[in-house]
Amino acid sequence: MNTPSASPVDxxxxxxxxxxxxxxxxxxxxxxxxxxxxxDDRPVGASVRNFGHIxxxxxxxxxxxxxxxxxxxWLTLAASAGIEVRESGTVVVARTDAEMAxxxxxxxxxxxxxxxxRPRDVAARLGWAAPDVVGGAFLARDLRVDAPTVxxxxxxxxxxxxxxxxxxxxxxxxxxxxxxxxxGWFPATAVAVCVGHDVDRLFPDIAGEGAVRRCRLxxxxxxxxxxxxxxxxLFTGTSLLRYGGFAETAAADGVRAELAATDPELVTHVVxxxxxxxxxxxxxxxxxxxxxxxxxxxxxxxxxxxxxxxxRRLFGVDSLHVRRRWRGVYAASEVSPYLLASPRPGLxxxxxxxxxxxxxxxxxxxxxxxxxxIL
Ligand SMILES: Cc1cc2nc3c(=O)[nH]c(=O)nc-3n(C[C@H](O)[C@H](O)[C@H](O)COP(=O)(O)OP(=O)(O)OC[C@H]3O[C@@H](n4cnc5c(N)ncnc54)[C@H](O)[C@@H]3O)c2cc1C
Numbered sequence: 355m356n357t358p359s360a361s362p363v364d365x366x367x368x369x370x371x372x373x374x375x376x377x378x379x380x381x382x383x384x385x386x387x388x389x390x391x392x393x394d395d396r397p398v399g400a401s402v403r404n405f406g407h408i409x410x411x412x413x414x415x416x417x418x419x420x421x422x423x424x425x426x427x428w429l430t431l432a433a434s435a436g437i438e439v440r441e442s443g444t445v446v447v448a449r450t451d452a453e454m455a456x457x458x459x460x461x462x463x464x465x466x467x468x469x470x471x472r473p474r475d476v477a478a479r480l481g482w483a484a485p486d487v488v489g490g491a492f493l494a495r496d497l498r499v500d501a502p503t504v505x506x507x508x509x510x511x512x513x514x515x516x517x518x519x520x521x522x523x524x525x526x527x528x529x530x531x532x533x534x535x536x537x538g539w540f541p542a543t544a545v546a547v548c549v550g551h552d553v554d555r556l557f558p559d560i561a562g563e564g565a566v567r568r569c570r571l572x573x574x575x576x577x578x579x580x581x582x583x584x585x586x587x588l589f590t591g592t593s594l595l596r597y598g599g600f601a602e603t604a605a606a607d608g609v610r611a612e613l614a615a616t617d618p619e620l621v622t623h624v625v626x627x628x629x630x631x632x633x634x635x636x637x638x639x640x641x642x643x644x645x646x647x648x649x650x651x652x653x654x655x656x657x658x659x660x661x662x663x664x665x666r667r668l669f670g671v672d673s674l675h676v677r678r679r680w681r682g683v684y685a686a687s688e689v690s691p692y693l694l695a696s697p698r699p700g701l702x703x704x705x706x707x708x709x710x711x712x713x714x715x716x717x718x719x720x721x722x723x724x725x726x727x728i729l
Pocket of ligand 1: 548
């Protein structure tokens with residue numbers, strides 16, 4: 355059994371996903387002593403199940419501010435700790451004039467953020483010619499990491515910096531002066547609770563006030579559809595309705611109406627057709643979104659068929675070979691993209707409630723710690 359810490363540390367972080375690790379990184383860099391506790395034997399939450407897309411440019415409002423801080427942080431981690439962060443950018447493929455109108459408006463509003471592409475430029479960026487393309491955009495500032503490997507790499511780096519990270523420690527009692535697991539009491543000057551969607555079970559009142567629900571997503575990993583690697587992340591028209599920077603354009607209404615008329619199944623299952631390539635060459639594709647307090651235990655195969663059919667069309671191939679399937683879950687709220695609460699001084703509860711934790715957690719965490727006087 356792990357031995358609890360005898361003397362108080364400056365900060366106990368509960369949860370070793372990207373949000374908890376981001377809190378630990380900022381805290382240890384500020385000279386604080388930090389323990390991170392996670393109930394599982396290794397990271398298996400949303401932070402290892404995602405696309406690894408650091409989607410900086412398409413954010414808006416507070417998320418954009420956090421995304422900029424986080425982008426710098428990822429690049430610092432790459433430079434100082436050798437963590438693999440690809441400056442690969444994102445290609446957005448437009449297959450209708452309505453989608454192109456969003457990209458034109460976005461590019462005009464954000465000079466330097468998006469390069470408008472002609473169909474042949476899209477093919478050059480992707481390395482293959484997607485059918486029915488009318489144009490696209492290249493978001494050069496977006497980054498990419500490999501989620502299943504970057505989180506363990508970040509944990510190893512934090513341990514080198516002196517952060518004590520312990521797995522198999524289920525936190526059952528939370529106070530402003532420490533936390534309790536089966537191993538005993540971990541005293542601390544401050545506690546940051548970064549448990550992702552489990553915030554609704556630990557703090558139901560706070561999660562209820564923030565209208566937090568669980569979002570369930572379907573993800574697939576397939577063999578590369580083409581010989582040429584797809585270095586940039588790949589967005590499609592559905593992505594234009596998901597990310598604030600696109601969704602706030604006047605032209606987004608046109609895409610919304612068009613999608614409802616031409617492909618209502620994508621609307622029903624809140625599909626965002628996007629892809630990123632993993633280091634070994636396989637491609638992660640997804641995703642669907644279903645919002646519930648208690649998740650349906652059964653995964654409907656027709657959702658995977660829907661995704662695969664739309665990706666066969668996008669990639670211009672007759673078949674795709676699925677290698678792995680999984681479900682992801684994250685905290686979601688229509689009220690606010692972030693849940694940040696402090697029921698008592700020294701106790702901070704922080705969850706990303708908008709599905710953009712890889713993009714923004716390293717910015718959100720710094721703000722959470724500063725606002726609550728921990729940094
Ligand atoms: C399928 C999918 C695709 C996504 N794609 C992207 C993307 O490309 N780009 C992007 O920016 N974002 C993406 N996201 C969102 C992003 O992954 C999440 O916002 C982020 O990972 C949330 O991080 P977290 O640390 O809050 O949660 P988690 O990674 O789930 O970590 C929470 C941790 O808390 C621990 N925990 C819970 N309760 C306790 C307890 N009582 N005691 C101790 N430990 C506890 C859990 O074991 C877990 O390890 C995606 C999410 C999913 C699911």
